[in-house]
Amino acid sequence: MRLNGIEVGDYTSTFREVALRFHTPSFVFDxxxxxxxxxxxxxxxxxxxxxxxxxxxxxxxxxxxxxxxxxxxxxxxxxxxxxxxxxxxxxxxxxxxxxxxxxxxxxxxxxxxxxxxxxxxxxxxxxxxxxxxxxxxxxxxxxxxxxxxxxxxxxxxxxxxxxxxxxxxxxxxxxxxxxxxxxxxxxxxxxxxxxxxxxxxxxxxxxxxxxxxxxxxxxxxxxxxxxxxxxxxxxxxxxxxxxxxxxxxxxxxxxxxxxxxxxxxxxxxxxxxxxxxxxxxxxxxxxxxxxxxGRWVIGPCMFMVYTVGTIKDVEYSAGMFRRYVSVDGGMADNIRPMLYGAKYSCYALTFEPSDDTTACRVVGKHCESGDILIDDVQLPKSLKRNDLLVIPSVGAYSYSMSSNYNMLPKPAVIALENGRVREMIKRQDESEIIR
Ligand SMILES: Cc1ncc(COP(=O)(O)O)c(C=O)c1O
CATH class of the missing domain: 3.20.20.10 (Alanine racemase)
Known part of the structure; x- marks a missing residue:
């Protein structure tokens, strides 16, 4: 997947390292x-x-x-x-x-x-x-x-x-x-x-x-x-x-x-x-x-890395099913799709790669049925719980508009610089939110 002259696939090992070391959801900032x-x-x-x-x-x-x-x-x-x-x-x-x-x-x-x-x-x-x-x-x-x-x-x-x-x-x-x-x-x-x-x-x-x-x-x-x-x-x-x-x-x-x-x-x-x-x-x-x-300089430089959770097939009309793929974040870390219908693409990092895809709706974990990050996207049929899902071009108006809805901590922002990753903004602390 290529957006704004950036090949998203080039970051695959970074996304995996970030998920392993800093957990998800995390923004990756190049x-x-x-x-x-x-x-x-x-x-x-x-x-x-x-x-x-x-x-x-x-x-x-x-x-x-x-x-x-x-x-x-x-x-x-x-x-x-x-x-x-x-x-x-x-x-x-x-x-x-x-x-x-x-x-x-x-x-x-x-x-x-x-x-x-x-x-x-x-x-x-x-x-x-x-x-x-x-x-x-x-x-x-x-x-x-x-x-x-x-x-x-x-x-x-x-x-x-x-x-x-x-x-x-x-x-x-x-x-x-x-x-x-x-x-x-x-x-x-x-x-x-x-x-x-x-x-x-x-x-x-x-x-x-x-x-x-x-x-x-x-x-x-x-x-x-x-x-x-x-x-x-x-x-x-x-x-x-x-x-x-x-x-x-x-x-x-x-x-x-x-x-x-x-x-x-x-x-x-x-x-x-x-x-x-x-x-x-x-x-x-x-x-x-x-x-x-704002957007032009920062937008393309950040990616959101989520972990896939619940996956379910929902019948939306007779014999017609849509696959709902839930991730461990949503409208609290990216309100743009809900606020003004912003459209995103995504990139799946599956354990079992497959070219066979199916129509999916990517949703967050918040208590709102409108918590839809991507309305309709083809994702591999082999996508499973614990796979990673990456949304590119999230540098502008995502972290800065984030909230603590459902008492979710604001994600970490992980900087990628000279080939190395490090925490630029820490994930919000539980005690800070409960306080
Ligand atoms: C006054 C003003 N200048 C600049 C910007 C940046 O806009 P953009 O991020 O689309 O470049 C905004 C965004 O709302 C703005 O209100």
């Missing part, structure tokens, strides 16, 4: 793969933008997966980080990021989060509502600081498939809308005016994140065009040049071998063309760009 994806992303951005006079920075979206060791790797590879909670930001600081490398997102930031950002001179506070402007100004004033402000815009561009992972269409909780139905100024323009009137705020730029797991360039281009138009409008209306355009994340990966692969080279070339032409045509200096990848 650190070398992560470093190389970070490097590829960074180098491609440099080649397609910086080389053409558009300066860039890349901020990893912490929500995809975070721990202190990961922060060190990001810093080594020249990335910044975007956080959206107090402890994400504190983890970034603990993991060796300087404040100037951290951005603070969030639609409902607490005073403590804003204070941490200002005390540590975060490179940006991403404003998500009008009332937040007043709050940031007040905190900045009290601390005698100037806050760098990036406005998160709602551009109306819909991308990313499921509604829960689309984030720039109207009528949802994120951002400041660039459109107005009443003829009055849009909320985004009101925000510009308010920020410019604040003594302790510096308006740095605008941001748009249109959604996640996007495979086609169209939405990214449409969104960039909206930001460019907004930049032009702000310049002519207020005489102010927005230096930074933050184009967000959302770059899709392969979960199934039939999933299309997003062509980043083509996307970046088209974006560069659009931005250069727009700036030239309107006699504006080139903006600097920020990208915020």
């Amino acid at each position: 650190v070398d793969c992560f470093r190389s994806r970070l490097r590829n992303f960074r180098q491609l951005v440099r080649a397609k933008f910086d080389a053409k006079g558009i300066s860039t920075s890349v901020s990893y979206a912490a929500k995809a997966f975070l721990c202190t060791e990961l922060v060190g790797i990001l810093a080594d590879e020249g990335l910044n980080i975007d956080c959206c909670s107090l402890l994400e930001a504190k983890t970034a600081l603990r993991g060796s990021m300087r404040g100037g490398q951290i951005g603070l997102h969030g639609n409902n930031k607490s005073d403590a989060e804003l204070k941490l950002a200002l005390e540590n001179d975060f490179h940006a506070v991403f404003i998500d509502s009008l009332d937040e402007i007043v709050r940031v100004e007040d905190i900045a004033k009290a601390l005698d600081k100037t806050a760098n402000i990036i406005l998160r815009l709602t551009t109306g561009v819909h991308a990313g498939g499921h509604e829960f992972i689309s984030t720039a269409h109207e009528d949802q909780k994120f951002g400041l809308s660039v459109s107005s139905t009443s003829g009055a100024d849009s909320v985004a323009l009101q925000a510009v005016e308010q920020v410019l009137a604040c003594e302790h705020l510096k308006l740095q730029g605008v941001h748009s994140h249109i959604g996640s797991q996007i495979a086609s360039p169209d939405g990214f281009l449409a969104s960039a065009e909206k930001l460019l138009e907004f930049r032009l409008h702000v310049k002519s209306r207020f005489g102010v040049l927005l230096e930074t355009l933050d184009l967000g994340g959302g770059f899709g990966i392969q979960y199934l071998d039939t999933d299309p692969e997003l062509d980043l080279t083509q996307l970046f070339e088209s974006l560069q063309g659009l931005i250069s032409e727009h700036s030239k045509a309107n006699q504006l200096p080139l903006p600097s760009l920020v990208f915020e990848p």
Whole structure:
């Protein structure tokens, strides 16, 4: 099985070693793969933008997966980080990021989060509502600081498939809308005016994140065009040049071998063309760009190793049977299939290899009939209790969204680096959960 250029079968002996030494369910995190994806992303951005006079920075979206060791790797590879909670930001600081490398997102930031950002001179506070402007100004004033402000815009561009992972269409909780139905100024323009009137705020730029797991360039281009138009409008209306355009994340990966692969080279070339032409045509200096990848860099680098438990054949209509294969985890370690219908493939490590397969449904061990990890997949007929089942591409939004439902401990994360495995995050302790 090959996904995102990674041959899952190459990890077979690692999966067996992890199951034996660290037990299951365990995430296996290929650190070398992560470093190389970070490097590829960074180098491609440099080649397609910086080389053409558009300066860039890349901020990893912490929500995809975070721990202190990961922060060190990001810093080594020249990335910044975007956080959206107090402890994400504190983890970034603990993991060796300087404040100037951290951005603070969030639609409902607490005073403590804003204070941490200002005390540590975060490179940006991403404003998500009008009332937040007043709050940031007040905190900045009290601390005698100037806050760098990036406005998160709602551009109306819909991308990313499921509604829960689309984030720039109207009528949802994120951002400041660039459109107005009443003829009055849009909320985004009101925000510009308010920020410019604040003594302790510096308006740095605008941001748009249109959604996640996007495979086609169209939405990214449409969104960039909206930001460019907004930049032009702000310049002519207020005489102010927005230096930074933050184009967000959302770059899709392969979960199934039939999933299309997003062509980043083509996307970046088209974006560069659009931005250069727009700036030239309107006699504006080139903006600097920020990208915020999460899934693309971390997703393909992690695998979930489960042990197979109960197997039963269930008659779902007259004479028609479906094989239910239960594993020792489920919705608590990977909520994505239940939350927004995410699809996964899997790889079976059987004691008795066989080419003869049957239709299976892979389910977890939780007390929910909806605890279905993979709805319909062909697995070897010889699959038995204690065989291993591996789900690839689980690096993004699996561990980070995990819970203790049914009092299950959060799995271990086992790092694979230079051919050796070691515990990166320990399996949660029984006593910690019972306490
Ligand atoms: C503001 C923002 N930036 C970046 C990301 C990362 O998205 P992805 O992991 O799809 O690249 C997210 C994800 O939700 C986000 O909300």
